[in-house]
Amino acid sequence: MDGHGLIPLGILLSSFFTGLVIFALDEESHGLRTALNLIGATLKLALVAVLLWGIYHGESFAVSWEFLPGVRFALAADANSVLFVTLSTVLWFWTTLYAVGYLEGAPHRSRFFGFFSLCVTATTGIALSANLITFLTFYELLTVTTFPLVVHRGTPDALQGGRSYLTYTVAGGAVLLLAVAGLHHIVGPVDFVQRGVVAPFVASHRGELRVLFLLFMIGIGVKAALVPLHGWLPRAMVAPAPVSALLHAVAVVKAGAFGIVRIIYDVYGVENAAALGVLGPLAVAASITIIYGSTLAVFQDGLKKRLAFSTVSQVSYIVLGAGIRGPLSTTGGLVHLVHQGLMKITLFFGAGNFAETLGIHNVSEMDGVGRRMPLTTAAFTVAALGMIGVPPLAGYISKWYLLKGAVQSGDGWVGLVLGASSLLNAAYFLPILYRAWLLPPPAGRGDAPPWRETHWMLLLPPLFTAALVIWAGGLAESPASPLAWVKLIVAREYGP
């Protein structure tokens, strides 16, 4: 191990140790806990910046040691992992700030922030895993560390949500374990390599590889909330807003989507997967999920529920991009990994602000909220328009590339899916915006904004992430954008 191996390790430990220390803190050490949280998050950001710089300049970062006989526990950073680790680290920083403000005065904050840190450790571990067994390890750790966050409130509702979360994810984990063990039996230890490792076996193990692919998609699809494995997601909405934000934009759902990307591009290899004929069914499943999630979102009155079904739908854009062969759709899918995260976290921050400041939980209560909380509503609006795909926001870029990719590969029907989904996105977001900005507020709620519409720790994060949404879309073609990075990955996956 040289100095380069220490960076991925440091990225994990920066939140792992923070979490452990926070557990030990007294409930009342508010200032110390906040300081530790922010120091951990900042340190992680700095390390990720080093990583980003190094990968861009072609350096490699890896550390591994033998774990099981013949199986290594390996961390490494490639362009794919950097995409995800940067996203989760940046958003973790802002979510931490948000959570500090959100949970002010709430009980059991040490427990909350401890598991919060561990949850991020697991997520970055997923991003930095260099082989399948390490991925599995962090994938399961993510399940375990998220559970206490989901049931944090300890109410019957929260416990119910936690129960359904665990039922789905633990069963999914067992299926994933079977898939990993099965693939291990065929090809030996599986490292993540661009264009996959199964090429020599496509002809000889066709049937097995297909079945294993299905098992992988089931095992990981639970976290990615692919229909019909999505049942836990709307029920897990009982968790506090920062947890929902984390679950939907950074950690669980995103880890599922990232896992699917990993399996297709770095385990199977997109060409091999296409040769096995497994991509088509996956694209169909993703399309069904997109339409189903969007349709159900239209009918939800609960704001967080609506956002949850929107997540079900939006995350499948990533899967859809992976399910269509061709550089353009890959670009669209991968870049949506980042774009969806930025937009969805902004929406959840906004929803949390409405709930925390004004006690608004339902869309039907949102009349005139834009006059009382203009900045929050503005951020929310930017993200919602981005989700619909209004140019030049982030969502537009994703959809545009997906569409071009579908046309390029001759899958014209995907265009219909994208069009229908965008209409549905508009159908469930525009009424919210209409109510918020144009309808008069109900009597009794002041309509002039006070000097500070809410706590600054709650306000700053959505404003920042909304700015990122504009940046990712508006400056998409500049070298400093998620799109530019994704093009780098795609060039390596499809290049000569």
Added chain:
Amino acid sequence: MSLAWIMALLLLAPLVAASLAFALPAAGRWLALATAAAVSFAVVRLAALVLDGGVQVHRVGGWAAPLGIDLRADGLAVLMLAVAAIIGGVVTLYAPAYLANSLATRGERDRFWPPFLMLWTALDALFLSADIFNLYVTLELLALAAVSLVALAGKRAALEAAMRYLFVSLSASLLYLLGVGLVYGECGTLDLSLLAVRSGPGPAMWVAAALMSGGLLAKAALFPMHFWLPPAHANAPAPVSALLSSLVVKGGFYILLRLWFEGLSGLLTPAAAQLFGVLGAAAILWGSLNALFAPRLKILVAYSTVAQLGYLFLLIPLAAGTTDGFTAWSGGLIFLAAHACAKTAMFLSAGNMLHAVGGDRIRDLDGVTHVLPLSAFTFGLSGMSLVGLPPSGGFAGKWLLLGAAIARGQWWWVATLLGGSLLAAAYVIRVLFHAFTRVAAPARSRPVPPVMEWTALALSVLAAGLGFTARGSATLLRVGAPWPSAGAGRA
């Protein structure tokens, strides 16, 4: 330090300490601490010797096997000794505080140490024995020490459970002894390695093997011979439950392995091997279901032991009759070590939580994370290993067993392994749900001494990270394993 000294430390340190603890009851705790230090030191030295120089045989008094007593240490024995040392050490640290809080008088408390140290002696001797009669003696000693410990609580339920345990244990020993007699009559030796050469299929040997196995299955509490375990383990004081679940039942299993894979390896037909597996699978199912519906926490943990013991028996069909049985062999034994650590941590944390809330029903645990976050965390962490989530030792064991099952195409064991994990998750989560339930204020809560929380936590952390040592454990287990070199290049 020579082998003779190491062996003497391993056997005599706990034995002398046990005798002294009878004479000086008040010093029991310090004697146990000294034992833990001496034994741990000896185990580390022995491990180094075995890793360097292969299987170590010590002839007590210099007499060779048919006449004298051989003490034999291979990788498996060292692993078991190490597990015993770790669990013994943790219990030594944990027990004083627990006993001070649960048993009324000083005299009652001091009564824990002599049988505890005797149990340790018996275990060390059992793991080092190389012939089937010595194994019988150590097994008997182990059972007597264990029964005394179960009776320690002195309550009616505990005494009844102890009596039942004693009865089962004695009958089981008797069956085993009958088998030993038959084997001796047939082969003229009791030494395991000589038996491996001389024993062969035949009616008398079949009967002997069946008798010995029957006795050992009862000792190891394999379904359907498990019925004595839940009351005995659940009614004993927490540190005793931990010892019973993590070490004592493993004694029977250990001898079973020595018999079927060494002394009587010629007799293990595929059908017999599959039968052990079927019983193991039934144990997993039955134990887990009972754990899932148990009203009391310690009964739940005890039934979890019944289920987890079932996994150990899966190694028999997966390792038998193949040139690469080592994968399953090491998997099963790593699982055993992980279960010992995780189950001890779980019993100790259960003891803490029950002590704090003053009840023993699972619903009494509502909101216990608020009172005892560390112990609830410990329970969850040890649960992770029982479920087999990475990177725990339970995962490493299951991964290897799973790999062996897939490689041999025995899909029914794949299903058993995965199904068992889900069931384990279900009963662990059941407890955690109560722990996380919000209550206005827990009705009662007695303070728990920090040492009780931290020792349990340390052990659960060990169990949860034990997967990282799997490579080393496998290297150790390779020494003297029934598959000496075949497949060595695979790893």
